[in-house]
Ligand SMILES: Nc1ncnc2c1ncn2[C@@H]1O[C@H](COP(=O)(O)OP(=O)(O)O)[C@@H](O)[C@H]1O
């Protein structure tokens with residue numbers, strides 16, 4: 001069972017919000033003594049997702065949480081937007097799908113950097129992406 005220990009919500013509407021968000025994630029990760037390598041992986045994945053949120057959905061809302069499972073602590077990030085949604089998630093998750101459109105690591109790259117990655121989307125309604133990075137993951 002995953003328990004939420006503390007929580008913050010960050011609204012993303014413009015480019016500058018991205019920097020504030022990244023700093024907030026870093027603070028949360030440092031609070032639970034996540035190592036620098038995992039911090040960097042988490043922030044890199046989070047950056048891709050927040051960029052997608054701005055680019056494709058004109059922004060949204062991100063929940064940052066400290067979570068625990070047994071004796072393990074981690075950070076959970078939930079990216080929620082009310083954009084156009086992703087009609088074919090399988091296709092969007094394919095390596096190389098984004099090539100030509102940007103140089104980012106894309107959704108599959110973000111997935112590889114975290115321990116848990118789930119995406120739910122409905123065309124016309126929006127997208128919710130949830131990631132978890134454990135301190136020792
Ligand atoms: N939040 C989102 N809302 C709507 N579409 C999205 C969202 N995130 C990703 N997508 C779609 O999924 C595709 C793949 O995303 P990604 O792997 O990040 O590659 P890229 O952003 O370089 O195209 C995007 O091209 C876009 O069509």
Ligand SMILES: [Mg+2]
Nearest residue numbers: 052104106107
């Ligand atoms: Mg992208």
